[in-house]
Amino acid sequence: MPFKPSRRQLLTGAALGGAVIAAPFLRPEDKGGAHNAYFARLQQALQEAGLYRPTLVLDSERLYNNTQRLIEHINGDYAYRIVGKSLPSLSLINSVRKQTGTDRVMVFHQPFLNYLAENMPDSNLLLGKPMPANAAKRFYAFHSNAAFDPSTQLQWLIDTPQRLSEYSQLAAALGQTLQINLELDVGLHRGGFRDAGEVGLAIMSLKEDPNLEFAGFMGYEAHISKMPGIVGGPDKAMSKAMAFYSDCLQVAQEVLGEQYRPEQLTLNAGGSSTYQMYQGDAPCNELAVGSALVKPSDFDVHTLNDHIPAAFIATPVLKTLDSVEVPGLENLAGVMGLLNPNSSRSFFTYGGYWKANPESPPGLSTNGLYGRSTNQEMLNGSDSVQLAVNDFVFLRPTQSEAVFLQFGDIAVFDGLHISENWSIFQQGA
Incomplete structure (x- = not known):
């Protein structure tokens, strides 16, 4: 008996086919890249200090x-x-x-x-x-x-x-x-x-x-x-x-x-x-x-234009995948990358789901379909994102008051090295 697709399958196929046809005209620009000189130096400082764990860094x-x-x-x-x-x-x-x-x-x-x-x-x-x-x-x-x-x-x-x-x-x-x-x-x-x-x-x-x-x-x-x-x-x-x-x-x-x-x-x-x-x-x-x-990102207001971000979350990359696969939607992995080059690859970090947004390298974002994780967060990016296992992702906190308390000692970056470690307040002492 010949295969007869259902109405839902026909509609889904038509939608995906239309999306693929329209993809070259609608797809966003590739936002990926490498760490700039500042974050490359900060990554080197963390590697020298052996801080291969989620770390709150203060410049x-x-x-x-x-x-x-x-x-x-x-x-x-x-x-x-x-x-x-x-x-x-x-x-x-x-x-x-x-x-x-x-x-x-x-x-x-x-x-x-x-x-x-x-x-x-x-x-x-x-x-x-x-x-x-x-x-x-x-x-x-x-x-x-x-x-x-x-x-x-x-x-x-x-x-x-x-x-x-x-x-x-x-x-x-x-x-x-x-x-x-x-x-x-x-x-x-x-x-x-x-x-x-x-x-x-x-x-x-x-x-x-x-x-x-x-x-x-x-x-x-x-x-x-x-x-x-x-x-x-x-x-x-x-x-x-x-x-x-x-x-x-x-x-x-x-x-x-x-x-x-x-x-x-x-x-x-x-x-x-x-x-x-x-x-x-x-x-x-x-x-x-x-x-x-x-200056966490919630304070990106015109009255603080002369202040600069001084705190970041640094966390190592644990795994990289050359696709974005969502459980149950594995067959759409290639389509996702076609529709949006910034959804071509996956990077799983050590920890995650903080009150923070990816800052460096550019072009990273969380995946709403896959979901958030405090254990291993999935970040997606394009083929232009230059990240390998054991490299660091940097995120910028949206606030400081709760975020600073989640990482143990603050790693103090003096522009070249992690020069000090400052203890934080204990909430229940």
Whole structure:
């Protein structure tokens, strides 16, 4: 009996046949290539160091360049506070401290807070998000370095009257004076005080509480650089945010009267994507910046055009295949390469599925049909991609705060060699 194709097979064949015919006219350009001189040197440095595993690499020269840009832009108009979650390594923070001369660090995780108080006792610490009162209680339970005095060197962030009441009870139970910084919702709408009248009531409560002291405000405004022109753009959002900040300062002055000392308050604002928008006339007196110093890809914004990427994930190639074969669709391997030259070959890496995108060599991409893997990630590229087994693929993180914590020690690249290894914070210590 002669073979009679089904309707589905006829339609599939027709679609593939049409695609093959159209391929020469529709296929994307070949994006593949080799490592440029920078990544070739970085690969050599990793090979010399014997780091044939997924590794977070930090370029110390690029870090220095970005830190200098920060210093130039702030220009002494504001104090600078290091954002610890974006640079989660004691050695990294110490490097930035040395370059900027600051002792101010913003902290977002209770174990990190204890670690910094223990190992950086001369620091001035501000919480970057409100902590449950029991997390604060745990900090005091494990705090042991008498050289760090929480009553003067640590500010807890408070976002609601209820949390303020909880911290009042905690302070009374501990018999400790707690410095309290109030979170202002300056437009991000992720929490914090949204009404100047409520801010005034909170400051009045602090004034009357013998165990709590008003330490200042924090107004985080990451939304500003992303505001579209249709709603007024970044300038209007900044003006609105700073107007509310000024209103809260006015209320603080009214409530505190002769006790109002703005020069002694921590009036925090800023962020990596917005710090360059501050021109010295804002009501805040310090800016917090972290990610801009290593510039992951989420921070490819116009306000950071003079910053350069300083951190990469490096991982060895374990296997190479001269085709792209998806289980169940093996017969389409040749068609995939015909339709898109950048889907001609497969490279399986040591680890994967990070918050990162392939950076070098050019022309690599993940495969949505094959799926992602944290064990052996498939990357596809063209015949022009120059990668062999034991060569390295470099990926650029989309963020630093979570990605930096996934690889153990940071490998510090000085432009020629891996010169140091910096330990990272331990999340559950």
